């Protein structure tokens with residue numbers, strides 16, 4: 001809000017945004033802005049999350065969080081935990097592999113922070129779905145008390161802001177000028193594969209609410225509002241489940257069907273044996289009792305004779321114990337007690 005010099009009335013600014021985080025825990029910020037990105041990217045959607053705003057406004061706090069402080073860890077450590085949790089959850093149906101890059105963009109230089117080497121990126125990798133987490137350089141005005149950055153650093157940060165703003169404006173209607181915007185920025189070159197209308201783009205703007213920072217706050221909010229208003233072109237996109245996943249599921253189906261066929265074959269073409277040895281009979285009885293008592297999880301049938309004996313044993317157990325159970329049920333209404341007795345037997 002600002003009071004107009006000529007008039008006594010205050011001026012208000014209103015901006016359309018999706019939400020405000022004020023005095024909010026890191027967990028809530030993560031859940032609202034990034035938690036769903038793991039699943040989306042595993043389903044084949046590229047995701048970009050950008051932390052943007054004035055210098056000293058809390059971008060590093062949101063993205064990385066505080067070091068050595070579990071509660072205040074930021075989006076990146078939380079996202080990594082969730083990624084590996086999801087990998088573990090899906091290990092039976094999918095072989096997920098992750099690759100991680102940690103990159104610093106400084107002017108024309110691109111430095112891989114994991115190897116400390118300059119590198120050139122292969123931006124057009126196909127079949128790899130990415131989550132880009134970007135912490136933009138903080139913008140600001142030289143000479144303000146809240147700004148301790150050099151003029152060169154601020155100049156680069158402000159230029160990056162303009163390039164990003166231009167790119168977003170061109171995003172809806174790609175034209176030749178879009179490509180010249182991309183060519184001018186290392187960040188856009190790096191992101192262009194993922195920066196499409198079918199991607200998920202999350203923009204977290206950071207502002208400092210002080211009188212001194214009003215102009216830069218307004219500039220940040222104007223850009224945020226422009227981006228928030230962009231309505232992506234609706235495209236129908238059929239996301240194909242990963243090939244590996246389909247192959248794995250089909251293999252499991254084939255194995256189940258094979259087992260069923262073997263069993264069918266066995267029962268159809270086998271004659272029951274007239275005699276069965278005493279020790280074999282005792283073994284089958286023991287198996288049935290162990291199964292009923294829960295010591296083994298399943299009974300494997302080897303032949304028709306085995307199945308017949310099994311049914312007989314179950315019938316004998318039924319004849320022996322059901323009258324006893326009914327009698328106990330008559331005497332007591334405590335069902336738990338009855339169940340306990342059955343297992344003791």
Ligand SMILES: Nc1ncnc2c1ncn2[C@@H]1O[C@H](COP(=O)(O)OP(=O)(O)OP(=O)(O)O)[C@@H](O)[C@H]1O
Nearest residue numbers: 053054055056057058059060061062137138139206
């Ligand atoms: N929500 C918050 N709660 C507690 N402390 C915070 C919060 N946000 C920021 N801070 C603290 O404010 C200071 C500045 O924040 P931070 O370094 O994240 O700003 P920045 O926007 O990344 O700055 P720059 O653009 O200069 O890198 C840090 O000491 C940070 O720990």
